[in-house]
Amino acid sequence: MRVLAISGSLRADSNNTGLLRALREEAPAGIDVELWNGLKAIPPYDADDDVVPGPADVEAFRELVREVDAVFFATPEYNSSIPGQLKNALDWGSRPLATNSFRNKPVAVISSSAGAFGGVWAAAELRKVLGAMGARVTEAELAVGHAAEKFDEHGRLADEDVRQGLREALATLVAEVPTAVAA
Amino acid sequence: MSTAEQTQQSIPTGTWKADTVHSRVAFEVPYAVATFSGEVPDFDASLEDGVLEGVARIASIQVKEENLQAHLLSPEFFDAERHPEVSFVSKNITRDGDTIQIEGDLTIKGITRPATLSGLATGPSVDHFGATRLGITAQTTVDRTEFDINWNMPLPNGEPALKNEVTLKADLTLVSQEGQEG
Numbered sequence: 001m002r003v004l005a006i007s008g009s010l011r012a013d014s015n016n017t018g019l020l021r022a023l024r025e026e027a028p029a030g031i032d033v034e035l036w037n038g039l040k041a042i043p044p045y046d047a048d049d050d051v052v053p054g055p056a057d058v059e060a061f062r063e064l065v066r067e068v069d070a071v072f073f074a075t076p077e078y079n080s081s082i083p084g085q086l087k088n089a090l091d092w093g094s095r096p097l098a099t100n101s102f103r104n105k106p107v108a109v110i111s112s113s114a115g116a117f118g119g120v121w122a123a124a125e126l127r128k129v130l131g132a133m134g135a136r137v138t139e140a141e142l143a144v145g146h147a148a149e150k151f152d153e154h155g156r157l158a159d160e161d162v163r164q165g166l167r168e169a170l171a172t173l174v175a176e177v178p179t180a181v182a183a
Numbered sequence: 184m185s186t187a188e189q190t191q192q193s194i195p196t197g198t199w200k201a202d203t204v205h206s207r208v209a210f211e212v213p214y215a216v217a218t219f220s221g222e223v224p225d226f227d228a229s230l231e232d233g234v235l236e237g238v239a240r241i242a243s244i245q246v247k248e249e250n251l252q253a254h255l256l257s258p259e260f261f262d263a264e265r266h267p268e269v270s271f272v273s274k275n276i277t278r279d280g281d282t283i284q285i286e287g288d289l290t291i292k293g294i295t296r297p298a299t300l301s302g303l304a305t306g307p308s309v310d311h312f313g314a315t316r317l318g319i320t321a322q323t324t325v326d327r328t329e330f331d332i333n334w335n336m337p338l339p340n341g342e343p344a345l346k347n348e349v350t351l352k353a354d355l356t357l358v359s360q361e362g363q364e365g
Contacts, residue, residue: 097249097254098252131334132259133257134253134258134259135257137259
């Protein structure tokens with residue numbers, strides 16, 4: 001089974017990207033977690049450019065989402081919401097709405113932030129956006145507050161509770177993938 | 184029109200099937216300022232020895248806005264991928280003259296709850312082509328959240344965008360199959 005992991009942060013030392021690297025480590029056998037590194041290349045959404053085929057990086061993103069069995073998001077929180085570039089990529093991904101590649105796709109959303117709340121508002125916003133796109137938004141939930149403190153000096157997730165939370169979120173996501181696809 | 188019109192007190196026996204060209208299954212739900220409506224044109228309905236059954240294929244749902252149609256099929260609303268049908272099976276039908284009450288089980292999104300439709304019945308009467316027809320126009324109001332259709336979005340004034348009470352309507356023209364075989 002293929003799970004695409006999307007970090008909402010572009011920063012090289014991003015805590016959210018670090019969480020997704022840990023997710024890959026924690027994934028049980030048979031579940032392949034792939035980190036997406038195409039976010040920065042997605043151009044600004046412009047309906048004039050929204051033609052068939054769309055921009056190459058957008059088409060590659062759509063195709064990748066179509067191919068995988070589920071998508072796992074980790075997002076930071078910017079001004080109580082999700083990062084603009086993440087929203088921009090999803091706006092491209094949602095087109096055309098009735099047949100977009102996220103449609104019925106099981107998705108999980110987790111978040112982290114430097115503050116105490118762990119990005120819960122960004123996670124709620126991201127779930128709202130994904131729901132509107134027609135994705136199957138799962139109950140998976142994990143908000144990691146004071147995120148920087150959870151990583152060691154090599155940038156590796158050092159908090160066992162958070163690792164457990166990642167395993168549970170992934171299990172919740174995988175449970176929503178139709179078994180026929182998982183086989 | 185027919186001078187032979189008489190007061191009916193019961194639901195006829197035998198097998199009756201909906202003439203779907205002259206039947207309609209629809210819904211209405213109040214939203215912010217008005218009532219939003221749509222219909223599900225792909226359906227079957229039958230009356231078999233007093234039991235009314237109907238199945239509507241939710242993928243055929245029609246509303247005036249294409250993007251909304253896609254949203255209604257998504258997991259946030261009907262989740263048509265996992266629950267492609269909405270169905271109703273009657274348990275008890277009572278008729279008193281023109282009025283009819285149909286108690287039964289309504290299944291939406293895989294969740295079955297009791298529902299009672301009320302409305303009018305006309306006929307049976309023979310149409311211009313010799314078929315015997317029975318008309319039923321009935322509706323019920325359900326709380327959509329009881330069927331796990333919970334989507335909402337607060338408006339800037341704090342009020343929910345969509346009400347929970349949904350009116351379901353069925354306008355059925357049922358044709359006696361016995362007449363069809365002759």
